[in-house]
Amino acid sequence: MKKIALLFSIIISSVSFAQTVNDVPIKDINVDYVQIIGTGRGLSTKLNVRLDFGQDTKSFSLKNGLKIKDERGIAVKFNSMMDALNFMSSNGFDFQFAYTSKENDDDAIYYILKKRK
Structure with a gap:
């Protein structure tokens, strides 16, 4: 019975996610401020939206970038x-x-956020 309970708790913990950035829960990221950056997509009316936590950009390639995941x-x-x-x-x-500012001939929108204490 203990083995079944242990197996069940392992399965539950592996499928229950919080919102994460590169598999670290957003609430656990050790930063006070975050910047949301929105830039144009050429002729489209949509925006590319990025988050800046002050992470080392050299360790992330443009192809992979930050992996932000929801609770699922x-x-x-x-x-x-x-x-x-x-x-x-x-x-x-x-x-x-x-x-706002200009970034590569497109307007860029910046939101500055502060972590709640």
Whole structure:
């Protein structure tokens, strides 16, 4: 009976995910601030949305990048800046301020977030 209980708890713990960045729960990332960056996609009206936790960009290739996953372990793709902001808010971050700038002839939108204490 103990073996069955142990096996059951291992299976449950392996399938229960939190939202993660490269398999680290977002709430456990040791940062105070996060930046959400939205840039244009050429002629499309959609945005590319990236998160910047201050991670070492040399250790991530552009092809692989940050792997943000939801509680089911499925890669998260943001529909808009507001979608990313809502996602981060539900994971313990509060909006601080926003600004825009030009990036590669496209407007870039930046949201700065602070981790809740």
